[in-house]
Amino acid sequence: MWAVENTRGPREDNRRTKGRAAAHLSGAAKAVAIALALSVGVSGAPQQVQAQSYSFSSVAIEGNTRIEAGTILSYAGIARGQPVSAAELNDAYQRLVASGLFEEVEIIPQGSRLVIKVVEYPTVNRISFEGNSRIKDEDLLPLIKSESRRVFNPRLAEQDAQLISEAYGVQGRIAARVTPKVIRRSDNRIDLVFEIFEGGVAEIERIGFVGNNAYSDRRLRRVLDTKQAGLLRAIIRRDTFVEDRIEFDKQLLRDFYASRGYVDFRITGVNSELSQERDGFFVTFNVEEGQQFRVGEVSVDSDLPEVNVDLFRSAVKLKSGKVYSPALVESEIARLERLAIREGLNFVRVEPRINRNERDLTLDVELLLTRGERIFVERIDIEGNTTTLDRVVRRQFSTVEGDPFNPRAIRESAERIRALGYFADAQVNAREGSTPQQVVVEVDVEEQPTGSLSFGGSYSTTNGFGAAIGFSERNFLGRGQQLGLSINTSSSARAYSFSFAEPAFLARDVTFGVGLSYNETDNLAADYDTTSGLFSPSFEFPVSENGRLQLRYGLSYSDISLNTGTAVGGIVTAEAAEGERFDSYLGYTYSFDTRRAGLNPNSGVLLEFGQDFAGLGGDTTFIKSTVRAVAQTRVLSEEVTLRASVEAGALNYSQGEGRVTDRFLMGPNVMRGFEYGGIGPREINKATGVDDPLGGNYFAVARFEAEFPLGLPEEYGISGGLFYDVGSVWGLSSATKSNATGSVVSDGFDARHVVGFSIFWDSAIGPLRLNFSEPLKKRSFDKALNFDLTISTQF
Template identity: 70%
Template structure:
């Protein structure tokens, strides 16, 4: 009797399937196999006394029979035989399957898929084997699956697409080994990088192409195209850029802005793209009338009007409206008004290009938070994520509070992806908040080099962990050395001390320096625990204790003057102080996206034990804004400090010595009180008890392609260091004390900024307009830091 082959499909190329059988061959086989059997019986059913399994090596016969679904003595039809064949193939265990009726006996012959001996990659250069191994699903000592191999090839190709290599191709190949084993090799053709040669805009009037290109995540190919990967063409990145442009214009009052299309054209040389964004800006709108309204009897509308910070005439921004809603919702909670919803009602006035906003307080649905479920965190503890929510189980459900919590979770930097969604709970009056996160590495080890004109060349070793033991704690330590200084630092921060919105910090430092000369050496050790917490929406207060050990040595071995030598005679000293710093920062949270202010005021009070009693005061104020369609950045800053001792004396290690980051145009300690004697060859900068510096600068484009990362600037600095105690001045003896009184120095200069692959680089070229005779100038300064 002949064989019955049912349901055999044509082979897939490269997968090792046997040749198929045509429908005519199947028909002939059926005719020969059942000649003499009544037609009606042939078409309906067959019965087998036994079922034989052949060809299986790893898979048990019972397993094969369970997939086939045919038992001994069972009556089956031709269609059911075909279904059994399809089930066996669909199991993914067999390369070929043959079902052959032999009278009352059914033979099922199978050929199992081979076992993967090893997995290899060939042709890859840009992505190493270790990274590719994390992409593929196929594994050694597992059964080979053509479907999985093809999916792996597609995943590898997609990884190359994310690097801008759109022409990458991947082909899985098999190398047969003994004992039904194979080596699975992914042959990779990486192709070239599809770079963005040029990014252009059509339809923009308010902002230049240069300004809009700064908004985009995609960059043009530049000089460092072999290193910088943001100039490669990636479709997902371009889609994200569309949203960035939308947000940029919306935050500046262009409520009708839209992107009509994004054109990407392949260059004639087939090596890059020209990307063009077609935009319609529309008109810029400002805020008109701002008001609060409510029909709820329990709402005191006037109290809500009093907390509004928006004012008419300000450029419209959706984020400003969101800030006001959040502020009003917080007030509603404080007043015990649960389930009150704030709906902004916006009225458009096309004649004067304003938008009136009325915040309507209405009664929202009574919905509570049933629970918060967190998934995906393998290292980070649940409580670290949960404390980002102001809402707890059982609280009224506030969608805005959930969205803000989601943003705070993403801002932690612990997760590659964080999704926060709300769904209906066990009842329609309850919701379940699902948090699904994907963790990413949060630690780093750095080996680097540095150079600055004030301290010379140096080396650095650092370790930092932003999520220590999954507790959200920050831990870091570092070693920095240069020609004149050695620094060892340790820092630890617990951002939620005792479960509160209070950050506990501990800083340890040990520094030695010779001030770039051989006149004297210094040693300093610092122990500083601190607590920092918010006191308002944009203000924070930090409290600290500082124990500081300081010592001056080797002054007699060098050419140090009488003041430094007398201060060395005081020996090793311990200062113990408590202090605070109050800061107010609108640079990121203010209503104007182009302007911001930072104010800091701090004091340290010595005398809590230790050898001295003093008050040290520091003040810093910074204001920044952009003008001329955000092409030019204007910045003004002011710093000042005062040191007053009521017990003990200040030393050179305590007094203010300015560097070029505070006052440009002069070397470290180049201005301020000096001990001078031409006869004794003494010229020591001894610092002052007071200082004040004002800096004004402008940063602007140089007209060069943005991909070079170059911009220019001009600056003007004015400042002084002055003041010494009577005993310090008297210690100079026959030597002169110069510049004890305040004398303003004036400096002008130009800057070149380079956003290089090594990090931000700034070159300052300065010229003092007014200085004193023995001041030490520094007409060029360079700040460079590299990590590799």
């Protein structure tokens, strides 16, 4: 055993401080350099040091107060009685320094005695941050590795400073500087302070492209998640330069071109140049588009004798001549694999084989049905869902435990989980199970808020002051249910609504919903007030790949009361005299929406047809039918969006008569250029001042519009549009017209025509639309509306 002399105790004030860390941690590096030069404490020429050797029978440890002498000896690694060269003494010194426990080390040979003098690193008393406002202390602490009540390590502190700088870099503050400093305290303790200069946000001043011919810079910039700095740079954070976001943008560009047939597209580089003021970036994407390919021959083959190839060929919908897209091929593969499962063919996989035809720029698609590996799903593990129930996540899988493993089905399930909107992040992976023939599907999710509570106020000269309270929850009690409640009140109107939806009723792909609403108007400036209520439960379920069917029941209540002192025509007066009315009806709506498949990024078609049949109790018997058709496409290198829509409705009574609250009254949301009830049948009596919009039993309108860029920087989010609307409201029964005390005008079909210009603004409060319209054809009694501001919506 070593004879160890251990001198422990407080350090004297006059001790040597050679190599001691200064307030700035960069001094530690200087200490290492000095100590290396003096590490063995031997004077003389270098060649003499190299030739000298030592043998020690005892060692003395000096300066240690917290670390045991045996620990120091184990780091030194010098054996008793063995010859030790100067180089080996230097190695021992290096090991002690590398331990990270000492800020100063000296090894001094004294004959057969070795003296090791150390100065221990202090312990960290507390850690603090100074100069930070954009990132709070509680968010910075989890980033660093240094800890209070632990030995101070200067290298670790420098790494912490780098981690903090990277956190600011994610926010676009690349000029941020972080300097770790120490403040010495008594009892060999220090306070570790990170002094932070946050700097400004480095915004992206310009995004450009080199090598693009098929699509303009403006069109490609709309693809990217990163945006150029614009008018709202103080609010929008997608104009901040973040390196990881640039990588995501590169993938978005690849997907954009691949979905449009450019299979050879590639990004050769991205140049990010920092401005001289270090507050802005100029980002340039260098691309090679290649040629656009279309689908050539499409064939289906199989190497499995039990497969009826003709059955699978008849199921293929992909046709020659379409612009090639990997999504189209994936859709066909999924369709054929689902067909194989329905036919009882397990472990059948569809392998796509793509053959290029350079001469005519087509890609032949061969779908080969082959036998896949016999692998089963052992179980599905779900983690991270602290609020959402397991069954909400599990029902997004078409696969259950014990089913054959299908990687494509698992990927589709992962996309459905992410599309729920309940999770900030959702990762789905498969690993080998208890045997090589089994896999475990692991789902790791991170919850995010799914509810909102809103408060608002309003004022208008018609309705006075108003207040609005709204509550919505998309994942009620973690069950995936939707709940909504809203209250809107003013001095002349009150509206209350409640809605609830269960998207997986009885564990099926059936949405059960129920809605309740109650509305009152009490406007002294109007001819009459109304009271209405509605209770409507419904079921909705898919009937095809793009089609869904809703079945519903409705019980409605309505009442009309006249205001004293106003001029009201005979028709409205007679309808108000009927008093309260209850309508009970059954209805359905069928919708066909090609956007559900999402296979064509440039076009979409929506078809809706619905009917309500009243007479199941209630005061009236009627059939109300509505139809809507909408189509959209992009032209001129996708710079211009064309939309066309047709909407119509019919209301036919066999018992009772419709009232003004039941008939169709078009407003600017249906046909632009006219007020609500501004066209259609009216009762007019100039002598008494009566001018009552009555609505009609029929309406039809066609809308055509084009949306295009205005030449403004796209970061402003402003584009323009031209529109043309044509439509009419007409039709009153003879019984209704017999109550008139004035003239009933515009009872027949009389089409109005409107043209106008729109400004679309993707503002901070939402997408807004400003319509400036001019009727080309109208009647003298119509109520024109030359300007309106609405929330812009897509069909």
